[in-house]
Amino acid sequence: MLHGHGDDSYRHSSTIIADFSTNVWYGGEPKGLKEHLFSQWATINRYPEVVAESLVQKVASHHGIKPEQVLVNSGTTESIYLLAQAFAGRKTTIVVPAFAEYEDACRMHNHELTFMPWNALADLPPLISDLVFICNPNNPTGATFAQLAAWISQNPKTLFVVDEAFIDFTVGLPTMIAELSWYDNLVVMHSMTKAYAIPGLRLGYLVGTPELIERLKALKQPWTVNTMALEAGKFIFDQYDSIQLPVRQLLADKDDFVADLRENKAFRVYNSETHFFLAETRTGTAAALKQFLIKQHGLLIRDASNFRGLGKGHFRVATLAPETNQRLINALAEWKS
Structure with a gap:
């Protein structure tokens, strides 16, 4: 769309x-970010890092995971389309209502789609799909699903793609990144544009197993994260505690x-x-x-x-x-x- x-x-x-x-934070970008980006202006005369390697290191350190589990992308939308391409033709369930790009990306890559209403989640329904896309907190409703780990555990043959683009706008909902050590059928997408009011820079990342990350890297175009977005991401993690x-x-x-x-x-x-x-x-x-x-x-x-x-x-x-x-x-x- x-x-x-x-x-x-x-x-x-x-x-x-x-x-x-x-649904971007109305208060604007973090204090000091604009000045930092201006100070890095000369870096646009060179190509950016091919896969944002220095930011990958900061994301991994922040979440206590390995760099091999992280892929930095040009916003969550790139993550969605890479996943849809990597699993082209598979059976996929989308929990709805949902961000339209899940469906658009899957249709582009010939997924066999089914749609599950959000209110059906309470019963932890069994899945026969290869993938399921779920946004938690949900867009557009703002609802949250606290039993997601149990649902993942009960469906070990389904890869759960969990979009946490709005988790920074909730209280008491822990990220599923902490569950990666328990589940190899989990990939978590994070946006860095909503809470830090930089959607024009296009920046996000996904985390999963090293095997999944390598599979996605094989499909990823080089230099999709521009230099200014890369610098913004590093600034955010360096100043993380003071800019929430x-x-x-x-x-x-x-x-x-x-x-x-x-x-x-x-x-x-x-x-x-x-x-x-x-x-x-x-x-x-x-x-x-x-x-x-x-x-x-x-x-x-x-x-x-x-x-x-x-x-x-x-x-x-x-x-x-x-x-x-x-x-x-x-x-x-x-x-x-």
């Missing part, structure tokens, strides 16, 4: 005052935001364990609501109707600063469909 994601303000002629459509998000305050703001939105009976607002959440208009469509908010108020939401399993009224909203959230609350009070 080339289009149909959030953060598409560049496609609208109206001025966007506040963007609720993207104020997650508890962000989630408290989300709770207040949701509580206020639920006062408006024209909308249904779903529970979420992250800073973003799913909502549904009871009148009209999300597409019409999006256009109303853009044209009348300069506010952008994510029309979520194109997520498999969702309807025409679903939209996704990310929490911004409280005073900005109030703008959306006030604007939605005017929605008549």
